[in-house]
Amino acid sequence: MSTAPEPTDDELMSAYARGDAAAFERLYTRHQAGLYRFVRRLLGPSLAAQADEVFQDTWLKVVNARTQWAPQGATFRTWLFTLAHHRVIDIWRRSGREVSATTDDDTPWEPEGDAAWAQWPAATSPAPHSEELAFWRRAGERLLRCLDELPLAQRSAFLLHHDDELPLADVARALEVGFETAKTRLRYAMSKLRVCMGAYLAPLQQGEVR
Template sequence: MYAIAPEHHLNALVLALTTGFKDPTPSVADDDATLMHRYRHGDVDAFRELYGRYHKRLHRYLLRLANRAADAEEVFQDVWAAVIRGRSDFRAQTSFASWLFAIAHRRAADRFRLLDRHAPEWRSDSEDEAGIDDLVATDAIAPERVAHSEALGVALLEAIAALPPLQREAFLLKAEGELTLDQIASITGTSRETVKSRLRYAQVRLRKALEAWQ
């Protein structure tokens, strides 16, 4: 059984489930690159601010990707250590979020490989999409229902955990990473259209799994 996340922790998942796949609107306050520039030049406070912005999103992504708290925690620590070691490799033209989640993607794959598990990218789309034609898209679940129903929130997390790995990772990179389709494609080594397909299949499966709540 999955512990229910606080209400605001489910918001990103609900939005990803109930909306389309438009890329996020850039924020005028988004100065991650500036913070990384400062950190590269010795400003530890800049790193603390970046960590404050991203640590919860990153941890949720890893926890829901791995489905094991111990694995998620180990990869989480490894990712931030990699950020510290590799800060000189960051380029201002790169989105910090995309760079961070790309590191997380690779470290998670390494962790799965060490444990002799199937990492998401080792599964084929044909395997993940088996039986998808039997699923029928249903009406979206109202976000406020998830926010105020503990049982529905748990059901949503369990449905995400049951997604085929490729679809689950694409969904989590979109929902928790708040990445663009092109960024997800770059991280996962596939095309924008393939990412859109995986997200669409993930939405269909999640809505089907939760249709009793509609």
Template structure:
């Protein structure tokens, strides 16, 4: 176990004992990662902010029950993922068929407007972001956890509450889809 992971668990346990500075250190260390994940997964800044606050509220509420069984980051992202799932369930359907068709048509139009020369780094990143946004929720979450948080398949399975093979499959399908979209 590396020092940062061990340090996170130590900080959380110190916070559970009442050391408020330990929480401040955890918050400073993980706020950016958590917010980026929620923003990319929710695709709505207002919703991401709400989920961000609720995730930290859950961390605070669970401090006395915290046990360092998994990496703190994995535990934190698992809380955030569960809140995302709950919110998706409450707001179904997320998009009508017409909205989905419109988003796909906009993506296709934008792709055809690109000049034949090599894309700039910004354009490549933007294309990747658009392609990720088009993925089904489960696949998008798996890709974001892998690419942005560098989680292993096992950690992705733990965060999303599915088996290792399911997480691996979601990641594989998502990566194949991204390759196809980016090759076009």
């Protein structure tokens, strides 16, 4: 007996636009964990209390946009993260934080020598490799603290690419910037994370437990 293929996000959203409430429930189930994680980490500890508000507002925007929604090149997930990113920017501005639109004044840090930095993952691939994901995830809480020190634009690019596994092209769409701008933000973010984390991860490079 053949099994019907799982509907795509676009198909579910189209069904929801036609009044199928169950289609929305399936979309919500698919993306709630990833979206909440993205929102929570983007806001950081200082604005963590606003995470539920941003999360709920993002889904409310999906509900309100259902009748006008149509695929426009980006995936539903990318569009969903774009909505969340807009709300996070609103929260940052409301809290009095500066949200820089560019990173032109940033100077990317480059490691000296080859000891602890020889195998740090690059930020130039169109999609993150499994070894890159494993490397960053093993950094644990230390990485989260360093992420909180990044400018919002760079933190967004890093989380979308390395945590939510979006290709750089989709990162650019989600942040509504050009591909090269997204790539630059990601490169700056990774350079600053190298500085923040220092030699902390050097033992992990060799498979040691710290």
